[in-house]
């Protein structure tokens with residue numbers, strides 16, 4: 001992992017820096033490039049706009065992680081129940097994506113499971129589904145356990161897998177028999193080399209192999225792949241692989257983050273390729289924003305320019 005990326009990801013965990021950065025006007029200005037606003041209505045407004053202008057769907061996520069009380073976890077659950085209602089009432093093609101530590105995973109798997117099950121059942125009644133994000137490596141087993149239990153009850157749930165983890169090919173094999181909806185990402189956290197591939201080229205290659213495995217049309221019904229990357233080379237390689245391998249076009253879509261690689265997003269939309277945009281919102285944006293900076297250290301210069309503009 002490049003030094004700059006490691007340093008920025010270490011900063012992401014600093015409470016001292018979070019305290020100062022979230023109050024600085026130039027940082028807040030920079031954040032707005034990746035996020036339409038802090039309120040639920042800001043995210044819904046952006047989703048409406050994207051759907052109207054580009055005719056594509058969205059994913060909505062409220063930023064925040066590692067809540068420390070069951071009252072907080074219940075409040076987050078209530079927030080997402082309301083979000084699902086707003087999406088249904090607004091007739092939007094939008095799904096929600098949640099972090100299990102925001103729904104109480106640190107407080108116990110059972111309580112967290114009850115919270116996420118309420119969301120999945122509510123989404124199912126609304127004709128939608130819920131995606132479960134993948135957080136840092138100590139949470140992978142518990143996240144996959146929650147996903148498997150839910151998937152035994154309903155197909156209206158999907159989970160994220162990270163291609164940088166050495167373990168992911170074997171995790172994927174355990175999930176395939178379920179007919180699982182998988183969002184495949186490269187991975188955004190600071191992890192030790194024992195658990196991740198340190199070289200980007202190895203991560204990219206593992207991403208390609210995992211995605212191609214998921215595109216195989218012989219997997220059980222329900223199998224779905226969210227190709228969540230802005231990597232143009234991977235996007236093109238996978239489009240070719242999907243076409244030549246006879247992948248079912250209803251069983252995959254591309255997914256990208258709001259504000260990132262807009263020209264590539266526009267090109268895919270023009271070519272009629274299924275694409276969904278993930279919109280984040282909320283006031284707990286500091287660690288998430290730092291992960292966006294770490295993904296592309298050139299973004300640090302963009303923040304610095306924003307400071308100079310005053």
Ligand SMILES: Cc1cc2nc3c(=O)[nH]c(=O)nc-3n(C[C@H](O)[C@H](O)[C@H](O)COP(=O)(O)OP(=O)(O)OC[C@H]3O[C@@H](n4cnc5c(N)ncnc54)[C@H](O)[C@@H]3O)c2cc1C
Pocket residue numbers: 132133134135160162183185186187188189228229230231232255256257260261278291292293295296299
């Ligand atoms: C829909 C979606 C959901 C995600 N959910 C999770 C999750 O649950 N868990 C998790 O660990 N990670 C998640 N991620 C983040 C992911 O792990 C990567 O950190 C992120 O997508 C960057 O990797 P990349 O695949 O785009 O490839 P990279 O090789 O990092 O980037 C490819 C190119 O895309 C552009 N780019 C990428 N990131 C940025 C950026 N921040 N700013 C500007 N340009 C950029 C650059 O041009 C870069 O050269 C998610 C990503 C997406 C798109």
